Amino acid sequence: MSNMAVCVAVIAKENYPLFIKTTPTDNELQFYYTVHTSLDVVEEKISSVGKNANDLRELYLGLLYPTEDYKVYGYVTNTKVKFVVVVESSNTSLRDNEIRTMFKRLHGAYVDMLSNPFYNPGENIVSRKFENVVMGMMKQD
Amino acid sequence: MSRQAARTGDPRKVNGELFTLTYGALVAQLMKDYENDDEVNKQLEKMGYNIGVRIIEDFLARANSGRCNDFRDVADVISKVAFKMYLGITPVVSNWSPAGDEFSLLLENNPLTDFVELPEGHDSLNYSNILCGVLKGALEMIQMDVDVKFVQDHLKGDNITEVRLKFIKRLEDAVPVGED
Amino acid sequence: MADEVPFEFLHMELVAHIHNTSTKEENDTCIAKLESLGYRVGLSLIERFTKDCSRFKDELDMMKFICKDFWNLVYKKQIDNLRTNHQGVYVLQDNKFRFLTQLSNGKQYMEAAPKYLAFPCGLIRGALCSLGINCIVTAEVSAMPACKFQIQIQRL
Numbered sequence: 001m002s003n004m005a006v007c008v009a010v011i012a013k014e015n016y017p018l019f020i021k022t023t024p025t026d027n028e029l030q031f032y033y034t035v036h037t038s039l040d041v042v043e044e045k046i047s048s049v050g051k052n053a054n055d056l057r058e059l060y061l062g063l064l065y066p067t068e069d070y071k072v073y074g075y076v077t078n079t080k081v082k083f084v085v086v087v088e089s090s091n092t093s094l095r096d097n098e099i100r101t102m103f104k105r106l107h108g109a110y111v112d113m114l115s116n117p118f119y120n121p122g123e124n125i126v127s128r129k130f131e132n133v134v135m136g137m138m139k140q141d
Numbered sequence: 142m143s144r145q146a147a148r149t150g151d152p153r154k155v156n157g158e159l160f161t162l163t164y165g166a167l168v169a170q171l172m173k174d175y176e177n178d179d180e181v182n183k184q185l186e187k188m189g190y191n192i193g194v195r196i197i198e199d200f201l202a203r204a205n206s207g208r209c210n211d212f213r214d215v216a217d218v219i220s221k222v223a224f225k226m227y228l229g230i231t232p233v234v235s236n237w238s239p240a241g242d243e244f245s246l247l248l249e250n251n252p253l254t255d256f257v258e259l260p261e262g263h264d265s266l267n268y269s270n271i272l273c274g275v276l277k278g279a280l281e282m283i284q285m286d287v288d289v290k291f292v293q294d295h296l297k298g299d300n301i302t303e304v305r306l307k308f309i310k311r312l313e314d315a316v317p318v319g320e321d
Numbered sequence: 322m323a324d325e326v327p328f329e330f331l332h333m334e335l336v337a338h339i340h341n342t343s344t345k346e347e348n349d350t351c352i353a354k355l356e357s358l359g360y361r362v363g364l365s366l367i368e369r370f371t372k373d374c375s376r377f378k379d380e381l382d383m384m385k386f387i388c389k390d391f392w393n394l395v396y397k398k399q400i401d402n403l404r405t406n407h408q409g410v411y412v413l414q415d416n417k418f419r420f421l422t423q424l425s426n427g428k429q430y431m432e433a434a435p436k437y438l439a440f441p442c443g444l445i446r447g448a449l450c451s452l453g454i455n456c457i458v459t460a461e462v463s464a465m466p467a468c469k470f471q472i473q474i475q476r477l
Binding site for chain 3 (some may be wrong): 156158159160162163164166167169170174184191193195196199226227228229245
Binding site for chain 3 (some may be wrong): 108
């Protein structure tokens with residue numbers, strides 16, 4: 001099972017973060033910035049969907065953009081919740097299918113988390129179960 | 142027929158989710174309305190009781206389970222018929238008292254608590270307390286005064302969820318005490 | 322497999338509890354409380370129901386989903402009739418609404434009907450809002466057990 005993400009983020013429909021987890025690093029802020037920047041690309045991708053008759057209209061958006069060190073992938077649910085996963089560029093063995101699977105698991109975990117009656121939608125996600133799923137996808141040092 | 146319907150799941154399973162989610166919303170609301178967990182537990186039991194005194198008729202009409210001769214029969218019917226019919230689970234009947242007037246229902250999984258993560262600081266909340274009320278109310282309608290309470294709860298970190306039923310006395314031609 | 326009876330009993334007791342514990346408050350507050358409980362449940366349900374769907378095209382696509390798939394999953398049938406004025410108002414007609422079939426037919430029970438429709442209105446509103454459609458949902462009963470849900474889209 002893939003555990004190669006260096007950053008996983010969940011962004012609310014209103015475009016603020018509900019959850020961000022990064023591998024331990026001195027430069028956490030950089031990841032926050034990367035995630036923030038990726039939202040513009042997400043918006044672009046969603047608004048261009050549907051203009052092309054052949055569009056699959058998948059929830060998975062694929063690679064949003066590469067930076068020098070990282071590759072940023074995105075996924076948007078029908079309820080406009082965004083998931084962003086960042087992996088290292090040097091990780092060439094990671095296949096597209098594996099990334100899709102990561103997002104599916106993330107989506108499933110989010111749905112379960114939302115079903116917790118003690119979670120108030122729009123709040124920061126503090127669920128331990130959710131965090132465990134995310135940790136399972138992250139690069140272990 | 143919509144192409145999406147095939148992928149969104151079994152309607153019967155979804156009914157379970159509607160029930161679980163509604164129950165969760167109720168508990169969360171009660172916790173906002175009442176000061177402490179004990180009060181919430183009491184409200185849940187009361188609501189359960191009101192459900193129990195009515196659902197027994199539905200049960201008797203559909204279950205066709207015959208007359209219960211003693212408390213052991215009752216235990217079997219509760220676990221193998223009632224729980225199975227309404228919640229889709231079959232708790233294990235165990236821990237009988239020597240006098241045969243007390244037993245436990247062991248629930249390995251509890252549909253009421255799917256996806257639930259209790260917030261900190263609510264150790265005395267019996268999340269599924271409605272079940273105690275339902276059992277008490279239903280049994281009262283068949284002339285049994287039974288005490289029902291949770292003794293273990295996997296939501297609180299216990300290995301299993303255990304409900305203890307204790308037979309108090311037989312009710313003769315009794316009218317249920319105060320239906321609110 | 323879970324049975325639908327537990328939910329029906331739970332819903333009826335929920336309505337009774339909310340009304341019994343608000344003697345001083347207006348009926349409206351009770352309706353609002355039930356509606357907001359429905360709203361929260363609607364949010365969770367729609368998230369789960371749409372998890373494996375492809376992305377919705379537009380508002381009409383979403384309304385159709387509600388009328389067919391969502392209704393089917395929650396109420397075991399589809400909406401019988403959908404009308405719209407193409408200006409942001411949709412009317413969904415259900416000729417045999419599940420929540421009302423337990424209440425006896427007859428004019429005197431019609432007064433009680435709004436109490437039992439508050440939660441379902443919330444369910445719909447929660448589902449639609451989650452999909453990005455802000456709206457107000459109301460329901461009316463003209464002849465049991467048929468009822469109409471009116472959805473007023475709120476454009477900002």
